[in-house]
Amino acid sequence: MSKFFNDVKTEYEGSLPFVRIEYRGAYDLAKTLDCGQAFRWERVGDEWLGVAFGRLISIKQTEQELIIYNSTAEDFYDIWCHYFALDEDYDAIDEELLGNCQNPTFVKALECGRGIRILRQEPWEAVCSFIISQNNNIPRIKKIIDSLSFALGRQIDASLMRDHGAEGREFYSFPTAEAILGAGEEFIFSLKTGFRAKYIMDAATKWCSGEINEAELRGIKKLDDALAYLCRVKGIGLKVASCALLFGFERLDPFPVDVWMKRVLDKYFEKDFDPATFGRYAGVAQQYLFDFERNTAK
DNA sequence: CTCCAGGAACTCC
DNA sequence: GGAGTTCATGGA
Numbered sequence: 001m002s003k004f005f006n007d008v009k010t011e012y013e014g015s016l017p018f019v020r021i022e023y024r025g026a027y028d029l030a031k032t033l034d035c036g037q038a039f040r041w042e043r044v045g046d047e048w049l050g051v052a053f054g055r056l057i058s059i060k061q062t063e064q065e066l067i068i069y070n071s072t073a074e075d076f077y078d079i080w081c082h083y084f085a086l087d088e089d090y091d092a093i094d095e096e097l098l099g100n101c102q103n104p105t106f107v108k109a110l111e112c113g114r115g116i117r118i119l120r121q122e123p124w125e126a127v128c129s130f131i132i133s134q135n136n137n138i139p140r141i142k143k144i145i146d147s148l149s150f151a152l153g154r155q156i157d158a159s160l161m162r163d164h165g166a167e168g169r170e171f172y173s174f175p176t177a178e179a180i181l182g183a184g185e186e187f188i189f190s191l192k193t194g195f196r197a198k199y200i201m202d203a204a205t206k207w208c209s210g211e212i213n214e215a216e217l218r219g220i221k222k223l224d225d226a227l228a229y230l231c232r233v234k235g236i237g238l239k240v241a242s243c244a245l246l247f248g249f250e251r252l253d254p255f256p257v258d259v260w261m262k263r264v265l266d267k268y269f270e271k272d273f274d275p276a277t278f279g280r281y282a283g284v285a286q287q288y289l290f291d292f293e294r295n296t297a298k
Numbered sequence: 299c300t301c302c303a304g305g306a307a308c309t310c311c
Numbered sequence: 312g313g314a315g316t317t318c319a320t321g322g323a
Contacts (some may be wrong), residue, residue: 036304134305140321141304194319199306237306258304290304301323309316 005086010073016160019076021066025091028115029061032084035291037247038119039129039142040149040174044165051149053079053122054173056156058164069164085117093252093281100279105268109292116287118252123214124207125174126248127230130240131199145174147191152179177207199235206233223253246283255282264293 001007006022033041033048041050047060047069057080058069068080081087094110128148133141153172180188181204189197206212212233220226223245230241242256255275257265265273278285 130304133303135303135318136305136320137303137322143321189319192320195306195317196319235306239305243304256304259302260304294304303320303322305318307317310314311312 002081002087004089005081008073008076013069016069016163017072017075018067018069019071019073019080021068021076021086022064023066023086025089026115027061027066027086027117028113029059029066031113031116031291031295032119035116035287036138036294037287038121039138039145042165047164049161049165051156051171051173052083054154054156055079056158056161056166056171058161059084070161083120085120088117090115090117090284093284097278097281097285101277101285103269103273105264105292106285106289109288109296110285112296113288113291116284116291118284118287119247120250121248122174123217123244123248124177127203127207127212127233127236127244128174128177128180128200130243130247131203131233131235132193132196133243134196134199134235134237134240136196144191144193148180148188148193149174151175151187151191152183177204180204181208196235199233202234203236218249223251226251227254242283246286252281252283253279255286258290260290260293261286264289 004024008019008021010017010019029048040052041048044058047058049058055070055075057071060067068076071080094114097110098107129141129145132144149172152175156171156173158166158169158171180200185197185201188200193200212230217226217229220229226245227238227241230236230244231238239256239258242254245251246254246256255278275282275286
């Protein structure tokens with residue numbers, strides 16, 4: 001029994017299993033899935049259809065409930081509770097952030113962004129996706145990830161999801177590093193990845209050989225050391241490494257600085273402001289500011 | 299046509 | 312160790 005949601009049970013719509021989660025505290029599903037941290041979610045009516053951990057689900061939010069279609073209670077506890085960060089105390093995180101930084105724009109960004117959660121995505125997918133993200137825009141990042149998955153991922157049975165936007169469509173898991181390595185650089189380039197093709201290949205090579213090892217990386221507690229570890233891949237710099245750690249390795253301390261965050265920092269913060277001021281949840285602060293500048297500030 | 303996109307490598311001084 | 316250039320691609 002969690003302090004953040006009810007005891008979840010499997011229900012059925014015909015033969016489609018689903019779960020209802022009565023969550024407590026703030027949760028903004030739309031912003032969470034559409035704030036640029038994940039690239040495989042699509043709005044279908046009042047639901048979000050997407051693939052993660054090799055599964056196809058649809059999720060929607062009502063007043064005080066989240067409903068996940070194509071998930072049993074077991075799936076929820078094994079995967080989705082974790083993926084959607086429903087077990088994390090964001091009230092406590094927000095409180096600590098506000099204690100560390102009283103910058104007026106940040107306070108405003110937090111109020112606007114309250115309910116955004118940092119998803120816990122798959123490590124390899126995060127690494128690969130944020131390599132693709134460099135010098136690129138979000139719609140095209142999504143297109144490339146789609147074509148990579150279509151070409152090299154494993155097909156997912158979508159028959160139960162016909163009434164949730166899956167009718168007549170095919171869905172694929174994100175390809176493994178092995179699959180990408182096996183496909184070869186020319187093929188990856190042919191999917192419009194451009195100059196990033198050789199970067200993707202270097203990441204896949206090092207991921208497969210164990211030169212970049214997930215468990216080893218998780219064991220590196222000091223942020224700078226973890227960043228340096230990922231930066232051994234050609235094509236991964238500070239920003240991509242920060243995103244990979246924040247979104248794919250269950251860390252909330254990295255603070256990715258892209259063109260948008262540079263804008264935020266020199267528009268609203270003192271000249272030599274150090275993001276480390278935010279403390280161990282700096283990544284959450286970054287996401288509030290990122291969403292604020294892109295979607296709210298105007 | 300130019301400019302830009304959740305950057306990073308490379309080349310200069 | 313900074314500052315400027317280049318890298319594919321597509322949309323505005």
